[in-house]
């Protein structure tokens with residue numbers, strides 16, 4: 001799935017529907033826009049981590065660079081944001097040309113399964129709805145553990161599937177959409193973090209927000225269908241709509257969430 005976001009149709013679709021963040025939102029009323037709720041999710045995660053101007057942060061799977069920019073601007077942190085998508089990295093760097101954040105901010109190509117950085121150099125490792133694409137999630141978490149200093153913190157939120165609650169047909173459908181990756185539930189994420197040696201400090205169950213968010217992105221896709229059909233190839237549009245209809249139903253049935261974990265490498 002590592003070239004998924006490099007496809008022109010997928011890039012256009014995500015930019016139009018999800019906006020500057022390709023992650024779920026946290027909703028107070030449900031009337032917020034997708035963009036505002038997604039930004040609110042980042043704020044909750046950042047406040048839980050509470051970095052400062054001395055913090056050296058690594059973001060993996062950084063999308064359009066919006067969270068990295070926020071962490072650098074709001075906290076003055078030194079942020080190294082990484083991604084495998086060349087198309088998204090281009091967008092990240094174009095954004096850099098517009099305004100220089102207070103902290104130091106760099107974008108580099110890196111696969112989160114094999115980070116090109118030495119052991120123990122980061123205070124925090126941040127992965128927001130990116131590990132869903134991982135072929136080997138335990139390996140991604142092992143890399144996080146390796147590059148963090150003792151006492152360093154891992155911040156993870158993800159598009160997670162409660163496969164334990166699914167029918168065999170539902171599970172097969174999710175596996176087909178995420179072919180080559182591991183389908184994992186919030187319980188799996190906690191276990192993988194603990195198995196790697198992390199101590200889980202916080203766990204937010206964001207199931208209710210996932211339900212609201214899935215309904216909103218599906219409604220926006222259907223509302224913009226005519227406009228998008230002129231720019232996005234028909235197979236991409238059709239398979240995305242099918243998947244998002246399925247995700248909305250799974251979220252309604254509490255079989256899909258996007259929980260958030262904060263974990264710490266022991267000192």
Ligand SMILES: C[S@@+](CC[C@H](N)C(=O)[O-])C[C@H]1O[C@@H](n2cnc3c(N)ncnc32)[C@H](O)[C@@H]1O
Pocket residue numbers: 001002005020021022023060061062063064067082083084085088110111112113127128129130131133134
């Ligand atoms: C759903 S987007 C989330 C983007 C961003 N974190 C955000 O919240 O807006 C998933 C991201 O994971 C990245 N990704 C997929 N496979 C990856 C890999 N092997 N290593 C690093 N990033 C990867 C994609 O390129 C994309 O930027």
